[in-house]
Amino acid sequence: xxxxxxxxxxxxxxVARAAVIEAGLREAGHSAVTLITDMRQLLAQIxxxxxxxxxxxLENPNRDVLEQMFQVxxxxxxxxxxxxxxxxxASIEAAIDAGVSAYVVNGMRKERVKPxxxxxxxxxxxxxxxxxxxxxxxxxxxxxxxxxxxxxxLMKGKNISEEDAYALLRKTAMNESRRMADVAxxxxxxxxxxx
Amino acid sequence: MSSQANPQDDAxxxxxxxxxxxxxxxxxxxxxxxVVAKEKGFAADEGLSLRLVRETSWANIRDRVMIGHFDAAxxxxxxxxxxxxxxxxxxxxxxxxxxxxxxGNAITLSPAVFTQMEAAGAxxxxxxxxxxxxxxxxxxxxxxxxxxxxxxAVVHLVSGHHYELRYWLAACGVDPDRDVRIIVLPPSFxxxxxxxxxxxGFCAGEPWxxxxxxxxxGVIAVTKSALWxxxxxxxxxxxxxxxxxxxxxxxxxxxxxxxxxxxxGRADNHPELARMLASPDYVGAPPAIIARALSGALVRRxxxxxxxxxxFLVFHDHAANFPWQxxxxxxxxxxxxxxQIAYGPxxxxxxRRVYRPxxxxxxxxxxxVDLPRAxxxxxxxLRTATPxxxxxxxxxxxxxxxxxxxPFDPAQIEAYLKAFGVHI
Numbered sequence: 001x002x003x004x005x006x007x008x009x010x011x012x013x014x015v016a017r018a019a020v021i022e023a024g025l026r027e028a029g030h031s032a033v034t035l036i037t038d039m040r041q042l043l044a045q046i047x048x049x050x051x052x053x054x055x056x057x058l059e060n061p062n063r064d065v066l067e068q069m070f071q072v073x074x075x076x077x078x079x080x081x082x083x084x085x086x087x088x089x090a091s092i093e094a095a096i097d098a099g100v101s102a103y104v105v106n107g108m109r110k111e112r113v114k115p116x117x118x119x120x121x122x123x124x125x126x127x128x129x130x131x132x133x134x135x136x137x138x139x140x141x142x143x144x145x146x147x148x149x150x151x152x153x154l155m156k157g158k159n160i161s162e163e164d165a166y167a168l169l170r171k172t173a174m175n176e177s178r179r180m181a182d183v184a185x186x187x188x189x190x191x192x193x194x195x
Numbered sequence: 196m197s198s199q200a201n202p203q204d205d206a207x208x209x210x211x212x213x214x215x216x217x218x219x220x221x222x223x224x225x226x227x228x229x230v231v232a233k234e235k236g237f238a239a240d241e242g243l244s245l246r247l248v249r250e251t252s253w254a255n256i257r258d259r260v261m262i263g264h265f266d267a268a269x270x271x272x273x274x275x276x277x278x279x280x281x282x283x284x285x286x287x288x289x290x291x292x293x294x295x296x297x298x299g300n301a302i303t304l305s306p307a308v309f310t311q312m313e314a315a316g317a318x319x320x321x322x323x324x325x326x327x328x329x330x331x332x333x334x335x336x337x338x339x340x341x342x343x344x345x346x347x348a349v350v351h352l353v354s355g356h357h358y359e360l361r362y363w364l365a366a367c368g369v370d371p372d373r374d375v376r377i378i379v380l381p382p383s384f385x386x387x388x389x390x391x392x393x394x395x396g397f398c399a400g401e402p403w404x405x406x407x408x409x410x411x412x413g414v415i416a417v418t419k420s421a422l423w424x425x426x427x428x429x430x431x432x433x434x435x436x437x438x439x440x441x442x443x444x445x446x447x448x449x450x451x452x453x454x455x456x457x458x459x460g461r462a463d464n465h466p467e468l469a470r471m472l473a474s475p476d477y478v479g480a481p482p483a484i485i486a487r488a489l490s491g492a493l494v495r496r497x498x499x500x501x502x503x504x505x506x507f508l509v510f511h512d513h514a515a516n517f518p519w520q521x522x523x524x525x526x527x528x529x530x531x532x533x534x535q536i537a538y539g540p541x542x543x544x545x546x547r548r549v550y551r552p553x554x555x556x557x558x559x560x561x562x563x564v565d566l567p568r569a570x571x572x573x574x575x576x577l578r579t580a581t582p583x584x585x586x587x588x589x590x591x592x593x594x595x596x597x598x599x600x601x602p603f604d605p606a607q608i609e610a611y612l613k614a615f616g617v618h619i
Binding site for chain 2: 039041043058059060063064066067068070071081082093096101
């Protein structure tokens with residue numbers, strides 16, 4: 001059962017990822033979720049959001065700004081602490097591997113918010129998998145385009161069939177231990193230079 | 196990851212594969228020894244293959260060393276101490292067996308504030324005491340006028356930058372807690388924040404001060420070398436158990452870094468080093484800007500003549516790489532002074548032992564290089580270059596005074612803190 005009273009803050013300048021995390025939290029029944037995607041005057045934004053739990057992505061240099069809140073000072077009314085403690089190195093590792101770091105307001109019982117950390121970690125991982133898949137798809141599409149171009153050049157230049165052009169590219173790639181797309185790219189560049 | 200391999204694989208120079216080590220760093224000029232060790236082959240000579248990973252925050256550096264993503268990292272000098280004492284986050288024992296250099300930071304103030312300081316009598320290039328007097332006057336007149344206190348940024352609360360900024364302010368009669376606001380900003384945001392007047396100044400390492408000067412967003416008012424000549428800065432930090440687990444790798448890395456720091460410290464190598472660090476994989480700033488920090492010829496204000504500053508950034512001379520335990524204890528004293536931790540002899544002892552001269556000596560013993568006999572010294576006691584007891588009997592330490600003339604005796608921390616009005 002999600003603890004809907006907890007106010008969760010997500011700090012991430014990757015707007016798409018922040019939205020994925022937010023959606024996950026809302027689906028799990030957390031209605032009080034704030035996103036910060038603009039890093040200007042970050043500390044003031046955090047103080048005014050007044051969260052119980054804070055997530056920040058690891059690519060964000062503002063982790064050091066956030067950790068300023070570890071110190072009791074007049075700037076910070078509610079000091080925060082790292083989410084996980086000594087005994088929970090597995091959670092630290094899982095979070096860092098996923099690319100997220102989590103903090104709670106001092107005094108908050110950690111077991112109360114553990115499910116939220118787990119959720120954020122899994123969402124971060126899902127986002128990265130999605131992005132990798134997207135990158136792979138894009139790469140495959142680009143590869144196919146360049147291979148088609150190279151095939152065209154070979155067919156025209158050597159007066160061979162599409163099948164033979166493809167076989168030639170593949171054989172060259174195998175002989176040189178390179179990717180077919182790389183061989184194709186070299187050919188296209190060379191053809192451009194020669195034309 | 197290298198640390199996951201079998202114990203018998205510790206030996207770095209097996210005939211077969213070199214031992215791979217992953218090191219984290221922050222894009223700053225003082226990461227140079229790591230870059231040089233890799234690029235100039237000093238690591239390879241020791242049978243090591245280095246993978247350098249550029250990081251975006253000191254918190255990431257600390258966490259990735261803690262969980263073993265990194266074998267070691269370029270770290271703020273106080274950071275392994277804070278981690279060992281559990282200041283601010285999870286307690287994770289770390290060690291620092293190598294200092295990556297001395298000095299290299301500066302306090303840069305906005306042109307607007309500096310102009311007010313000039314009106315109060317300051318002259319560009321004067322010492323920290325004169326600068327501080329003028330700043331205190333500016334702070335006082337702002338308070339009288341009901342203006343907001345000055346906002347000054349540092350890169351991390353557990354940093355030499357934070358402690359030296361506070362030290363300077365306090366010594367000049369400006370209360371670092373009441374009279375100004377000290378905030379944390381990533382160094383890469385300093386220049387923009389200064390230009391947009393979100394901050395009135397900052398204390399950071401290079402190239403950020405020189406970049407702010409070039410952007411017309413700052414004036415370099417005080418260098419760390421003027422506050423505390425030969426003052427400690429970055430270290431190579433490891434998690435504590437690395438030394439037991441991988442003693443030979445650690446030693447090999449220290450030897451490689453020793454030679455790298457020596458190379459980086461030579462003036463005739465600076466043009467090449469500036470180009471090397473300028474790469475976007477490393478610092479990613481123009482070579483001409485990086486060259487300023489390397490040569491110590493700083494341009495304090497846009498358009499001004501470069502001013503040669505003695506010992507601005509010391510990579511190797513004056514035993515710069517030796518992890519003096521008086522340095523770890525000074526950092527601890529400043530943690531106490533600004534209220535990050537309590538004072539206690541047991542804590543002081545724990546802090547002292549984070550810096551590991553024994554490992555440094557062990558790694559370099561067979562190389563014949565000179566090593567200091569002592570593991571700690573009275574900081575700020577040398578007015579001139581002075582020979583000290585060393586293995587080969589010929590080690591010269593540079594002049595190292597604090598600007599206010601207060602020496603730090605690591606055996607008298609309590610008295611030292613009390614003299615600054617700290618309640619223990």
